Amino acid sequence: xxxxxxxxxxxxxxxxxxxxxxxxxxxxxxxxxxxxxxxxxxxxxxxxxxxxxxxxxxxxxxxxxxxxxxxxxxxxxxxxxxxxxxxxxxxxxxxxxxxxxxxxxxxxxxxxxxxxxxxxxxxxxxxxxxxxxxxxxxxxxxxxxxxxxxxxxxxxxxxxxxxxxxxxxxxxxxxxxxxxxxxxxxxxxxxxxxxxxxxxxxxxxxxxxxxxxxxxxxxxxxxxxxxxxxxxxxxxxxxxxxxxxxxxxxxxxxxxxxxxxxxxxxxxxxxxxxxxxxxxx
Amino acid sequence: xxxxxxxxxxxxxxxxxxxxxxxxxxxxxxxxxxxxxxxxxxxxxxxxxxxxxxxxxxxxxxxxxxxxxxxxxxxxxxxxxxxxxxxxxxxxxxxxxxxxxxxxxxxxxxxxxxxxxxxxxxxxxxxxxxxxxxxxxxxxxxxxxxxxxxxxxxxxxxxxxxxxxxxxxxxxxxxxxxxxxxxxxxxxxxxxxxxxxxxxxxxxxxxxxxxxxxxxxxx
Numbered sequence: 001x002x003x004x005x006x007x008x009x010x011x012x013x014x015x016x017x018x019x020x021x022x023x024x025x026x027x028x029x030x031x032x033x034x035x036x037x038x039x040x041x042x043x044x045x046x047x048x049x050x051x052x053x054x055x056x057x058x059x060x061x062x063x064x065x066x067x068x069x070x071x072x073x074x075x076x077x078x079x080x081x082x083x084x085x086x087x088x089x090x091x092x093x094x095x096x097x098x099x100x101x102x103x104x105x106x107x108x109x110x111x112x113x114x115x116x117x118x119x120x121x122x123x124x125x126x127x128x129x130x131x132x133x134x135x136x137x138x139x140x141x142x143x144x145x146x147x148x149x150x151x152x153x154x155x156x157x158x159x160x161x162x163x164x165x166x167x168x169x170x171x172x173x174x175x176x177x178x179x180x181x182x183x184x185x186x187x188x189x190x191x192x193x194x195x196x197x198x199x200x201x202x203x204x205x206x207x208x209x210x211x212x213x214x215x216x217x218x219x220x221x222x223x224x225x226x227x228x229x230x231x232x233x234x235x236x237x238x239x240x241x242x243x244x245x246x247x248x249x250x251x252x253x254x255x256x257x258x259x260x261x262x263x264x265x266x267x268x269x270x271x272x273x274x275x276x277x278x279x280x281x
Numbered sequence: 282x283x284x285x286x287x288x289x290x291x292x293x294x295x296x297x298x299x300x301x302x303x304x305x306x307x308x309x310x311x312x313x314x315x316x317x318x319x320x321x322x323x324x325x326x327x328x329x330x331x332x333x334x335x336x337x338x339x340x341x342x343x344x345x346x347x348x349x350x351x352x353x354x355x356x357x358x359x360x361x362x363x364x365x366x367x368x369x370x371x372x373x374x375x376x377x378x379x380x381x382x383x384x385x386x387x388x389x390x391x392x393x394x395x396x397x398x399x400x401x402x403x404x405x406x407x408x409x410x411x412x413x414x415x416x417x418x419x420x421x422x423x424x425x426x427x428x429x430x431x432x433x434x435x436x437x438x439x440x441x442x443x444x445x446x447x448x449x450x451x452x453x454x455x456x457x458x459x460x461x462x463x464x465x466x467x468x469x470x471x472x473x474x475x476x477x478x479x480x481x482x483x484x485x486x487x488x489x490x491x492x493x494x495x496x497x498x499x500x
């Protein structure tokens with residue numbers, strides 16, 4: 001009926017009305033369909049992001065577990081290969097036949113056993129220090145980093161220096177340890193892979209941000225390399241750095257210096273995060 | 282037959298509202314119930330009136346009432362403050378147009394074309410505000426699990442479909458008017474069905490549930 005009315009000659013109003021209504025209806029249905037499909041698309045996108053984040057977290061977790069296991073194996077090897085034989089040797093010197101030996105041999109055996117026990121004590125102290133550096137615990141991050149850099153410089157293979165510009169208030173001890181481990185890992189990487197002749201570390205603050213910057217003149221990596229290594233199965237140390245910094249809500253940037261001569265690594269932490277963590281505790 | 286079905290289809294959402302009162306207590310659905318009641322009564326009174334000028338004034342009053350109730354419902358459903366503000370500006374604009382239309386009188390027609398057209402345009406815009414808000418709200422996963430969505434969909438479909446009819450209603454001949462009014466009847470029935478769907482629906486958590494469950498549903 002409506003169609004007949006529309007197709008009758010001379011009814012331009014009817015034509016506009018008919019097609020206008022059809023057009024509006026089509027637009028409305030199109031709008032609703034668009035909203036429903038758009039929402040589904042957004043959900044899929046968000047899910048993909050969530051999955052990627054989960055995969056990344058899984059990689060970090062695996063890296064952290066592997067590192068923990070490696071550390072345990074190292075401690076076990078140190079104890080088994082070094083402390084074990086030393087103590088066994090000391091036991092040999094102090095065996096049951098000792099009482100039957102002459103006085104001079106007895107004294108020699110006791111002296112040897114004492115010397116071996118001293119070595120064992122030193123060895124265990126070294127293991128303990130590698131787990132928790134006493135300088136860091138007692139004197140803070142600045143002293144521990146200076147100590148570490150002095151040892152590197154003392155070895156003669158590389159010139160290492162550090163300078164803390166604004167570290168009057170110490171961070172929480174747990175956070176200092178995390179930052180120290182990150183610095184250790186970075187320095188270790190530089191020593192192993194970069195072939196650099198110097199490392200220079202600076203610390204400063206800007207507003208509520210805390211920065212640590214490392215410069216070296218060897219071969220380094222850029223942010224793109226870091227991101228790629230973080231997503232791959234290699235680069236365990238870098239994943240460890242990332243997972244440690246995640247605890248502090250910190251960021252790390254790898255870049256080449258403006259002069260294209262040096263590589264620069266910047267660790268950025270928000271001091272408010274530190275305060276919040278303190279409040280939570 | 283169609284006009285009769287159209288008038289009595291208005292009873293359907295009212296029955297569902299009363300039957301499932303607990304589901305519809307919150308969210309301003311009483312506004313839609315009130316609208317259905319007023320619409321049903323007006324349609325019945327409409328048939329009894331013989332004087333054309335009375336019909337015009339009845340139509341005009343109903344348009345104002347209809348616009349007020351639908352706008353109130355959308356206003357209550359909106360969260361975005363600028364949208365709420367624009368809705369209030371729209372109300373003022375509509376009241377000015379409706380008052381001018383009322384003061385000018387019927388002019389021999391029974392339908393208040395100007396105010397009904399303004400009402401349609403404004404309600405389409407308000408409905409788009411609501412849909413846009415749902416589209417940009419990250420907590421809304423499935424918009425069609427929202428009861429409000431079905432009400433707004435009914436409003437949008439009805440006024441989009443009848444917009445051109447309302448614009449041209451004053452210029453149509455009686456024969457054309459009777460022929461084309463079936464568009465209004467068809468979409469009025471559809472509107473009442475969608476209101477019934479909204480009243481029938483349970484308040485679902487699926488509209489706002491987690492992404493994991495959304496993914497499971499999508500598989």
